[in-house]
Amino acid sequence: MERPSSEVIQENRDYTLFSWSVQSTSNPIHMTHAQGVWFWDGDGNKWLDFSSQLININVGHQHPKVLEAIKKQVDELCFAGPSFATEPRGKLGKKLAEVTGLAKSFFTLGGAEANENAMKMARLFTGRDKIITRYRSYHGATMGSMTASGDPRRWPVEPGIPGIVRVFDPYCYRCPFGKTPDSCRRECVSHIEEVIQMEGPHTIAAILVEGITGSNGLLVPPDDYYPKLRALCDKYGILLITDEVMSGFGRTGKWLSTQHYGVKPDIVTCAKGLTSGYMPLGAVIVSQEIADYFEKNMLWGGLTYSGHPVSCAAAVANLSVYEEEHLFENTEVQGRYLAERLEAMKRKYACVGDVRYKGLFSVLELVRDKATKEPLAPFNGTSPEMQKLAGHVKSKHVYAFSRFNMLWVCPPLVINQEELEHGLSVIEEGLALVDQMLGTPVAAD
Numbered sequence: 001m002e003r004p005s006s007e008v009i010q011e012n013r014d015y016t017l018f019s020w021s022v023q024s025t026s027n028p029i030h031m032t033h034a035q036g037v038w039f040w041d042g043d044g045n046k047w048l049d050f051s052s053q054l055i056n057i058n059v060g061h062q063h064p065k066v067l068e069a070i071k072k073q074v075d076e077l078c079f080a081g082p083s084f085a086t087e088p089r090g091k092l093g094k095k096l097a098e099v100t101g102l103a104k105s106f107f108t109l110g111g112a113e114a115n116e117n118a119m120k121m122a123r124l125f126t127g128r129d130k131i132i133t134r135y136r137s138y139h140g141a142t143m144g145s146m147t148a149s150g151d152p153r154r155w156p157v158e159p160g161i162p163g164i165v166r167v168f169d170p171y172c173y174r175c176p177f178g179k180t181p182d183s184c185r186r187e188c189v190s191h192i193e194e195v196i197q198m199e200g201p202h203t204i205a206a207i208l209v210e211g212i213t214g215s216n217g218l219l220v221p222p223d224d225y226y227p228k229l230r231a232l233c234d235k236y237g238i239l240l241i242t243d244e245v246m247s248g249f250g251r252t253g254k255w256l257s258t259q260h261y262g263v264k265p266d267i268v269t270c271a272k273g274l275t276s277g278y279m280p281l282g283a284v285i286v287s288q289e290i291a292d293y294f295e296k297n298m299l300w301g302g303l304t305y306s307g308h309p310v311s312c313a314a315a316v317a318n319l320s321v322y323e324e325e326h327l328f329e330n331t332e333v334q335g336r337y338l339a340e341r342l343e344a345m346k347r348k349y350a351c352v353g354d355v356r357y358k359g360l361f362s363v364l365e366l367v368r369d370k371a372t373k374e375p376l377a378p379f380n381g382t383s384p385e386m387q388k389l390a391g392h393v394k395s396k397h398v399y400a401f402s403r404f405n406m407l408w409v410c411p412p413l414v415i416n417q418e419e420l421e422h423g424l425s426v427i428e429e430g431l432a433l434v435d436q437m438l439g440t441p442v443a444a445d
């Protein structure tokens, strides 16, 4: 007989530590099985996974083609050290070169390690030390990647590693330069040039930015942001590193989110959607020029599990699922519907200040007052209203990620309109409850 969920949860809580939480307040769901966009808990409840777990399980849960590839690789060869050549490793490297237009991949176990290695490679290649990053960013929880992040999760590890310089973000809803789309002259890029001047262009190895910022507010940049940033990097011989850990692999309807803007970075880091989370894997994908450099110069880096055959086999299968099942096309179609629905919510509910989206990568930003834009919860904090919204969504067994004054909608790319609508209607019920708490009646459609 299966053990009761309460026992499983208790054992987890007694003997394991949960991330980013005061342990006594952690309240895990006991997940027992899953399929597509759904998972089940130990009490038999069926949940809609509206955040693809950690915005990574892009092909949905338990996809048979990925499972089969993993099983086949396990039977054939479970492990080979990182200095060995294997079939899945080579195949994956070739595929990544094809879909990104870059040259070679160095494999890691996840996103944080990918960013650590990307920063190291940039420093080796340029002979410069500093890395420019943005305040509203998350690059991973290891020491270097955490320091590179602007996210408040970096505060406990400060001062972190030396050489990180942070700049402001293309956050149009709350422009740090006080501009509106009409008055804006892309100060979000031009101030980076000023920072470069002040720091000394010869000291800066790279600008590291999330393709589209994820867990710090889903900040979709203006269309000309990336071309301008690319030009700035070229002007000063600075590498452009884009962290596509969250925004890559179909999340926005393309392999890389920067492909929407027609630019090619020098280095791309990725993880999450690379295997859809079925096996741990990250990658640093570098340009031909950087790959050529390491033909003659030492690559000072390595990991026991770099190029793990089972992870690489899972990734190869996962990437072919995107293509064979036309998941990026589905992302575009469902993404259009999602965008319409989010815009309608913004019109209808007083608490919805802004909605931002690209493909199936989206967020609602909540406010107390649309005119003043006062956030519904403070930066790095929460509020009774946000708890009400998150609590309502959870009570209806929709699993959606919320943080500060934002709620994300990032379902697996296999979602259909009916499933999407189910989750959105639950969110709408929650928004109506928040408007009631704020005393702002819901406007008619």
Ligand SMILES: Cc1ncc(COP(=O)(O)O)c(C=O)c1O
Residues within 6 Å of the ligand: 054, 109, 110, 111, 112, 113, 115, 138, 139, 140, 141, 210, 214, 215, 243, 244, 245, 246, 247, 271, 272
């Ligand atoms: C943009 C971005 N970069 C890096 C990471 C870190 O990846 P990992 O948790 O696999 O180390 C994350 C994780 O959420 C992320 O969202």
